[in-house]
Amino acid sequence: MILKRLLISGLVLIFTPALFAQELNSGDTSWILTSTALVLFMTLPGLALFYGGLVRSKNVLSVLMQCFAIACLISVCWVVYGYSLAFKGDGQYIGDLSALFLSGIERDSMAGSIPESLFVMFQMTFAIRVVKAIVKNLFILSPYLKLIFISTALSNAIFMPKGFI
Numbered sequence: 775m776i777l778k779r780l781l782i783s784g785l786v787l788i789f790t791p792a793l794f795a796q797e798l799n800s801g802d803t804s805w806i807l808t809s810t811a812l813v814l815f816m817t818l819p820g821l822a823l824f825y826g827g828l829v830r831s832k833n834v835l836s837v838l839m840q841c842f843a844i845a846c847l848i849s850v851c852w853v854v855y856g857y858s859l860a861f862k863g864d865g866q867y868i869g870d871l872s873a874l875f876l877s878g879i880e881r882d883s884m885a886g887s888i889p890e891s892l893f894v895m896f897q898m899t900f901a902i903r904v905v906k907a908i909v910k911n912l913f914i915l916s917p918y919l920k921l922i923f924i925s926t927a928l929s930n931a932i933f934m935p936k937g938f939i
Contacts, residue, residue: 799887813899851922852898860929868927
């Protein structure tokens with residue numbers, strides 16, 4: 775337990791200077807764009823086909839559509855309130871609603887050395903991935919909404935300087 779906390783603290787200290795750089799770095803931007811595309815490919819066709827292989831052939835289309843619908847739902851939730859609760863504000867457990875509907879995020883806003891809009895999209899891919907991996911084939915609306923709150927609280931706790939982890 776103590777070793778795990780020390781490892782997390784060390785990683786945060788190593789990567790913290792990159793979070794505060796306010797100059798656009800084309801290498802970082804291209805790498806995050808590539809990573810975002812890879813995570814989306816891992817999530818949409820990857821998980822959809824994986825879970826499609828676990829069901830009968832007549833249910834594969836249903837699983838594919840569930841994966842697509844989850845991606846759409848979580849993307850909207852992330853843009854509306856998820857990013858704001860995860861990465862804005864100084865709360866110990868959860869952020870605030872200062873960036874509700876991504877307000878305040880301009881074309882030239884920076885998150886470290888990459889555009890903030892790209893950072894929003896990158897983190898959104900992981901929110902989609904986490905929710906789909908946890909819920910799997912249960913297509914009920916309420917677990918998704920609960921999980922997006924849990925995901926934002928964990929993101930805030932891990933990535934923000936005043937988070938509890």
